[in-house]
Amino acid sequence: MADATTRRASNALSAAMVRTVQEPGKYHDGGGTGLFLRVDPNGSRFWVQRVTIRGKRRELGLGSPPLVTLAEARDKATDNKRLARAGGDPLAEKRAARGTLTFAEAVERYLEGKLAEFRNDKHRKQWRATLNTYAAPKIGKMQVEAIEVRDVLRVLEPIWTTKTETASRLRGRIEAVLSWATVAGHRTGDNPARWGGNLAELLPKPSKVTKGGNHPALALGDVPRWWQELSKREGMAARALEFLTMCAARSGEVRGMTWGEVDLGGGHGATRATSATWTIPADRMKAEREHRVPLTPGAVALLLSIGGTGDGDDWQKPGDDELVFPAPRGGAMSDMTISAVMRRMNEAEVKAGGAGWLDSRSKRPAVPHGLRSTFRDWAAERGYERDMAEMALAHNVGTEVERAYRRTDYVERRRAMLASWVSFLSGDSNPANNVVKLGGV
Incomplete structure (x- = not known):
């Protein structure tokens, strides 16, 4: 903010100065009315008046230039000063004129x-x-x-x-x-x-x-049993959480996912997953860069179970603009809805006499975003390359120059890695047996 050098005893402001000033600060007009121009860091400008009303110092907003000119702001400030000196309350009158606001x-x-x-x-x-x-x-x-x-x-x-x-x-x-x-x-x-x-x-x-x-993550040793409990849960939020986990995706990426972003490839049933891909556009990504997610047979089976019409080769995908995981009353599902699934699972585990689904370090209940950390720990334990695991999480890998020259996102290698991850979720150590039990399917 501008310092005291912007404050002068006499009328310091001019119409030209008001029109061109850009440096954030408070620019006092002088003249004894308490009028000043406030310039915010984002460039917004407001007329503000400091005036004592019935013994209390108040700040009144008088509008913004250029809609309210310097001359008009001075007139308003003078009127308010006179009213306050006469024992009136210009703020109360202004509120009455404007009405209350929630x-x-x-x-x-x-x-x-x-x-x-x-x-x-x-x-x-x-x-x-x-x-x-x-x-x-x-x-x-x-x-x-x-x-x-x-x-x-x-x-x-x-x-x-x-x-x-x-x-x-x-x-x-x-x-x-x-x-x-x-x-x-x-x-x-x-x-x-x-x-x-x-x-x-x-x-x-x-x-x-x-x-x-750090977000509380699910301990690796708890994953298979947690996954089995999740499969018993009904509802679209539980299915979204399953899909989020299988893809190591962010909640917002899944909640905003549309059918137009999904390419299930050729064939039918689980065989589609040889080329099935979910492509998230750049404007929905945290890194503002398009991200391809290879879909495993389990992820494809889940998608086939919740949308579209027909079976096998006759299956028809919903409209491209339709959400894959909509809220019960339509529109996008909230982040709290998916979080509530994990919270209720934790409460049920504690009620059954368990410790709950806790982060192994912080001992706090695991949350959806923490599942990405669980995946990252699993990938490190299994010896997967750091860059490939980071790409699966849609993190920036390498310097800007390295990213500019990289011509592959290792989508097929990541497909094999995610297939192994889904096998781990289901308690199967053999990635070839990638058949996932889905709740309600």
Whole structure:
């Protein structure tokens, strides 16, 4: 942010300066009205006025240039100052004129102007999804002016140590929405979602919560029995978790998977898997690079069991735009739905007298993303090349130069590796016997 050198005693602002300034900071206008122009790091600009109302210092949003000119902002600031000196409350009048606003409504209003700034549709959906999934149930119906630090903590604390990266992003998004609400005149005072000097004093640093941000992984010794228990579970979420495990894929990749991304190759039944492939487009990948996943006979059998019509050579794939693993009421399945399957499996194991499906190091219950770590440990134990295992996980391998010159993704070698992995899941040490029992199939 710009330092005190941007603040001057007299009218420091000009129409030209307001139009061209880009450096983040607070640019005070002088004149005793408390008016200043706030420029955020993302380039957004807002008129803000600091004024004492009935003994309390407040900040009022006066709009944004160029919609509100410098002259108009000065007029508004002068009127507010006069009203406050006369004992009135310009903030209350502004609220009455605007009406009350809930957090859920503020999210929609904020995103109307912000969604266009994101690079692709994936980021736009993620922004909205995190707020809808975690914040809306707790504070969505609250008036933005009533939200305090304790309310933000109610949203963040349940996932701060288990989904730290998601929680950290969520905090920043709540902060952005409440910042907009303040500037727009719907709330006053400090931002309760601010990190520095605020939540940083109440929550552990994200980097310190879990070393390396590791997700609890299923212990290798528990895998075959866990897999057998999973096969007994009914429902689309359980099938999605099975597919996720067989492909060592991320939850978001599976939940957003469409039939158009699937090529089951020739033949029918399990023989399709000699060339069956799932191709995830770059805009759905974390690394923003297309990723091919070779499908094993077990993965193909699962797909054939949940979609399409007919049998054998007469099987017809659903429409390309249809989701492979839709939610019960349509649309994409949430990350929490798949996580709930593992949580219920852990609860059932504990209820039956077991220790639960725990990470061997942290002793925390395993989560879907941790299954990728389980796969990585298995690949290392079995002596598979590091690069091939990392490619299976869609991680960047080698330098940018090495990746630029590499002309293969080892899809067929990875097919054999995943076939061996699925055999391990089913408790069969012989990769040739790659027949997987699927729940509900």
